[in-house]
Amino acid sequence: MTLIDELGAWLADPTHWTGPDGMVTRLLEHVALSGACLGLAIAIALPIGLWIGHTGRGAAGVIRAANIGQALPTLGVIGIVLPLTANIEPYGFDLIPSIVALVALAIPPIVTNTYAGLRQVDPEAVEAGRGMGMRELQLLRLVEVPLALPSVLAGLRISAVQVVATATLAAVLGAGGLGRLIIDGIAQQDDAQLFMGAVLVAILAIATELAFAGLQRIAISPGLRGRVQAARGSAADV
Amino acid sequence: MPPGEPLLRPDWVVNNLDVIGERLGEHLGMTATAVGVGFVISFALALMIRRHRALTTAVIGAAGILYAVPSLALFAFLIPFTGISFVTAEIALVSYTLLILVRNILLGLESVPPDVLEAADGMGYTSRQRLWRVELPIALPIIVAGLRIATVTTIGLVTVTSLIGQGGLGYLIVVAGINAFFPTAIYVGALLSVALAVAADALLLAAQRRLTPWSSARGGTA
Numbered sequence: 001m002t003l004i005d006e007l008g009a010w011l012a013d014p015t016h017w018t019g020p021d022g023m024v025t026r027l028l029e030h031v032a033l034s035g036a037c038l039g040l041a042i043a044i045a046l047p048i049g050l051w052i053g054h055t056g057r058g059a060a061g062v063i064r065a066a067n068i069g070q071a072l073p074t075l076g077v078i079g080i081v082l083p084l085t086a087n088i089e090p091y092g093f094d095l096i097p098s099i100v101a102l103v104a105l106a107i108p109p110i111v112t113n114t115y116a117g118l119r120q121v122d123p124e125a126v127e128a129g130r131g132m133g134m135r136e137l138q139l140l141r142l143v144e145v146p147l148a149l150p151s152v153l154a155g156l157r158i159s160a161v162q163v164v165a166t167a168t169l170a171a172v173l174g175a176g177g178l179g180r181l182i183i184d185g186i187a188q189q190d191d192a193q194l195f196m197g198a199v200l201v202a203i204l205a206i207a208t209e210l211a212f213a214g215l216q217r218i219a220i221s222p223g224l225r226g227r228v229q230a231a232r233g234s235a236a237d238v
Numbered sequence: 239m240p241p242g243e244p245l246l247r248p249d250w251v252v253n254n255l256d257v258i259g260e261r262l263g264e265h266l267g268m269t270a271t272a273v274g275v276g277f278v279i280s281f282a283l284a285l286m287i288r289r290h291r292a293l294t295t296a297v298i299g300a301a302g303i304l305y306a307v308p309s310l311a312l313f314a315f316l317i318p319f320t321g322i323s324f325v326t327a328e329i330a331l332v333s334y335t336l337l338i339l340v341r342n343i344l345l346g347l348e349s350v351p352p353d354v355l356e357a358a359d360g361m362g363y364t365s366r367q368r369l370w371r372v373e374l375p376i377a378l379p380i381i382v383a384g385l386r387i388a389t390v391t392t393i394g395l396v397t398v399t400s401l402i403g404q405g406g407l408g409y410l411i412v413v414a415g416i417n418a419f420f421p422t423a424i425y426v427g428a429l430l431s432v433a434l435a436v437a438a439d440a441l442l443l444a445a446q447r448r449l450t451p452w453s454s455a456r457g458g459t460a
Contacts, residue, residue, distance in 0.1 A: 003318045071435040073394035076428035079411040083245050083421035165308035172401065172412060182314045186402065191318045198314035202307045209306055 003191055010192035021180070027200060029176035034164045034208075037099055041106030041159060049114025049155075053148070054140050059115060066108035074166050077101035078173065098170035105166055106159035113155025117148030149220050157212035165205045168197075178204070240419055247422045258410070258426055265406025265434065268396045272328055273389050276335030283336070284343035301337035309334070309395050313402050327399040334395060335388040342384025346377030379453045382446035386439050393435045397427070407431040 010016055018024050052059040078101040085092035085100075121144050129143040145152070171179030178201045185194025251258070287293050304312075312330040320326040350373050358372045374381075400408030410427030414420060447453075 068436065071390050071394070071432065071439065073397045073408075073428070073431050073435070075397040075400075075408055075411055076394075076431050079415055079424035079428040082416060083243075083424060161306065165306070165311075168308050168310040169398070172416065179310060182310050183401065185314065186317070186322070194314040195318060198307075198311035201311040202315075205306050205308055205311075206303070 003195065006192040007195060010190070010196065016193075016196075021184075023181070023196065023200060026176060026178050026180055026197075027204070030164070030167055030178045030201070030204065033095075033098070033102070033170060033175070033177055034160075034167045037102035037167070038106055038156075038160055038163050040099070041103045041110060041163070042156070044103070045107040045110035045159075046114060046152075049111045049152075050118065050140060050145070052111075053115040053118025054136070054144060063112060063115065066111045069104060069108045072104065074101050074105055074169055075172070077104050078169065082173065094170070094173040094175035097173060098167070098175050101169075102163050102167060106163050109158040109162070110152075110155045113151045113158070114148065117151025117155075118144050120151065121147045146221055147224065150216065150224055153212065153216045153219060157209065157216065160212055161205055161209050164208045165201070168201050243419070243421060245421045246425055250422050251426060258430070261406050261409055261427070262430060262434070264404075265393070265396050265408075265431065268324075268327065268331065268399065268404065268406055269389065269392045269438075272331035272392050272396075273335055273385065275328070276332045276339055276388060277385065279332065280336055280339035280343055283340050284347070287340070287344060288347065297340065298337070301333075301340055304333045305337040309398050310401060313399070317402065322403045324404060326402060327396075327404045331392055331395055331399070334391060338388045338391070339384050342387075343377070343381050346380035346384075347373055349380055350376045375450065378450050379446055382442055382449075386442045389438050389442060390435045393431060393438060397431050407434070 016022055048062060051057075052062050078097045081097040081100045082093070085096045088096065125143055125147065126139060129139045134142065167177050168179030168182060170177050171183040178197050181197025181200070182194045185191065185197055283297055287297055307315075309330060312333065313326060316326040316329055320329065354372060354376065355368065358368045363372065396404075396406050397408030397411060399405045400412040405412065407427040407430050410423045411431075415422075415424030415427060
């Protein structure tokens with residue numbers, strides 16, 4: 001049987017679409033896991049990036065830590081966390097290690113890009129704001145963040161795409177998500193199932209990339225549009 | 239994990255140094271193959287793009303799409319064609335290096351100042367001599383920066399190939415560790431893969447500084 005025939009037969013089975021282990025369930029699990037991890041990462045990383053970017057305090061250490069964090073293999077992080085949380089019921093064996101690893105993956109790009117964005121802000125603009133009597137938080141909110149937004153959003157975009165792509169690995173521990181179609185497909189030697197899992201993850205990752213590109217286009221002040229390209233070019237190398 | 243199982247059994251590590259060494263060697267081999275093949279392909283692509291500028295969007299776009307496909311998904315795409323094999327793992331690993339390497343090789347070559355190129359032309363260099371003796375040495379820090387990113391990324395991705403029966407240190411993490419409920423193997427695999435990534439990065443940076451002593455350390459971080 002060729003792959004096309006196998007795919008046709010697999011897709012013709014309605015339980016593969018809407019069953020408890022079907023594509024719809026796995027897709028929703030994937031989106032929920034990725035969204036939760038990205039949200040947690042933003043809650044942790046954005047304040048850190050804003051703080052070191054605004055004050056300059058502790059920046060060198062934080063950026064160095066972020067660079068090392070980026071070198072950590074996700075599977076390694078999952079493995080390191082697993083034995084520590086395995087006995088926590090009911091999620092210690094699958095979800096908690098996956099969440100820790102995905103959040104750890106998503107934090108560095110947000111921190112480094114937020115910091116880089118704030119550092120690029122023209123000091124004269126900040127001085128002008130200060131001269132107008134703005135307080136520190138007002139400076140951050142009204143001057144620095146709008147000017148740094150292209151870089152901040154570039155960081156979010158990198159993190160979001162990486163999290164969506166890497167959330168497939170949660171399936172290694174038996175957690176849900178689209179990775180299950182791939183892992184189960186490999187285990188059951190079911191090429192159609194693993195192929196569909198791969199197609200859906202790839203589409204979801206590319207859709208996330210495009211969605212964040214759209215967000216960048218909408219959210220960034222028209223006067224800064226020319227800088228978006230520059231931010232993209234450098235951020236992708238992080 | 240079985241209750242009472244310690245996180246690390248030193249005696250297992252000592253008794254299995256040969257197994258650990260073998261997996262470490264496999265990890266290095268898979269990484270070196272992927273980055274090596276990826277570099278040769280990328281170098282050829284970069285030179286082709288320089289000759290035919292119109293190809294830039296097509297090549298960078300295709301490499302960008304490959305890069306956006308999750309690693310496990312790329313392995314899965316290939317399994318129906320090349321099976322659960324070393325070749326499947328390497329095709330995917332090489333694909334991921336292309337975007338990083340092509341872009342940094344191009345950036346490096348573009349960083350050569352135009353007056354330097356003119357001086358080389360004025361001295362009668364052929365375009366091949368100009369490339370090897372002038373452009374590549376000047377581009378080297380940025381090219382090595384790309385190699386560093388590609389190498390560190392690949393070291394992380396090799397662990398994932400354990401899910402398709404390969405894996406180097408990933409074998410220790412997944413098969414000997416997670417699947418067998420054995421924390422010691424997980425920690426040995428995870429810590430060694432992290433150490434390998436950090437060490438490879440430092441080693442490449444040191445090599446670049448030695449090869450191009452005239453460039454400042456900052457030049458390499460583009």
